[in-house]
Amino acid sequence: MTPETPATPGIPGDTVIVAEHLRRVFPRRGRPDVVAVDDLSFTVRRGEVLGLLGPNGAGKSTTIKMLTGILVPTAGRLEVAGVDPTRHRTALARRMGVLFGQRTTLWWDLPLGDSLDLLGRVHRVPPDRLRRTRELLVDVLDLGPLLGTPVRQLSLGQRVRGDLAAALLHGPDLLYLDEPTIGLDITSKRRLRELLTTLIAESGVTLLLTTHDLSDVEALCRRVLVIDHGTAIFDGDLAALHVAGGSARTLVVDLVAPVPSLEAPGATTVRTEDDGRRHWLRLPQDASTAPVIAAIAAAHEIADLSVREPEIEDVVARLYSGGGPAVSD
């Protein structure tokens, strides 16, 4: 009933997600409809880790909800793990894990341990495998002391860990994380990222991540899909994102003796400070700093030097304001 490979010609057998011209409209009474997702197309291969980026209301969560079978697309074609998520929602649910950072997928009023047991059973995980996985997750996620606590009494960080255990309990080969680190403190965030990095490396799970926090993306994802106004404005790897967003590195040079201007091949001066002692030079993202530094050092005595990498926030922000689609791969 669940074909392992999509029966679509031209799509490789290891493709897990195929979205074609996906659209979701929310009708509103007496007001114009909201088009949350509009003509969105992308594919995800087995084992890929894809970051879904976009400003508030860009359509990230709506996309995840269509991919999980929670929301029915208004138009377009969607195939996840070989099935239509709406028509075979329960079959898909057996193979995927979902974590919503903003709300729980556990039973709010049940103790965490009971919730996990019940989930394992409705997922039809064989009892001894369930026991082993449960033990492992309780250990790795440090859930031992929390098992008797009703989910509603857990702190946000504890709840997210509990939810992650729930998402992984049945050994899914597809994992959706929707804003997993939202509201977490820095320590919890770092811990969660470390866990996810290990998980990705060890299990080869296909992972889709939506986030506001770009450091999540930098830590976990190789590929990024930027969504704005419900459609993809960028699809490619992180390095390509820098190029598309017009990223530039900045070289900050402090000189022993001031000069009015600094000349170096391939670099342009952005700013001069301290009466010509400090110079800010812009370099293309893919250019090497070594020849520039060598050229400056040949002419002047350098007191200090630093290279500033572009902030991915700025890169993405430029993409949002840039308008037109910039799909590269």
Place this chain on the structure above:
Amino acid sequence: MADVLRTWGRAGVDYVRIARMWGRALRTYRASFWMLVVSSFVTSSLDFVALAIVFTHLDRLAGFDVREIAFLYGASGLGIGVADLLVGRVERLGAMIRTGALDAMLTRPVPLLVQVCADEFALRRITRIVQAGAVFAWGCWWIDWTPSRAALTVLMVVCSAAIFIGLFLGFATVQFWTQESAEVANAFTYGGNTITQYPLSVYPGEVVKALTFGVPVAFVSWYPALEVLGRRDPFGSPAWFAYAPPVAALAVGTAAALAWRAGVRHYRSTGS
């Protein structure tokens, strides 16, 4: 066919699993459980006691005596009792949508309807069934039994439950659109129960027509009970109506299933 049976079987097993988990969680409050059981038993019993008191001043109501009314009352009460126990939680659908609980359910490999209905399963609702069952048993005591009357009685009770289940589900789906309209649904479910506790001959013909062809609660007890009690319908309906409850149940069930599907398709989740 085998596939369909397996799917339904799994759904049933999952319902029981979820219900049992809630039973365990709620048993922690054992004292309050028994208090609720007793109080709800007393409340629902008073319902029929009030009716019985009326009959101390009255021999017959629209041509029916108190024993016959107990039979009608019991059939309707058993039906709604079973329906309420099994699927009554569906009236919380709007709240489940608002809190995002429905999203969580949609990520689990269990049919949505099973999860909605089994949510916070409370065994104490069985008191309604016990009370209605007692009244029904008393009503049955006086009947001139034949095998075909017995079979029709079983059919009546099963279909009564099925019709009320359909009404619960069908009217609850409105909440996919409005998120607040448990009251409208109650008018048809509990309202339908209250109406069918009495012989329908107390109502005007137009009302009975609406209860036959509109919201067919007349098949919950009235038409089959007429046959079992050896009565003619004062409104002159055809005799085969007595055997039509499965048709009514099927009609209500189909309408409810279609409404539910449309509701799920319409579902828009919550923000974020």
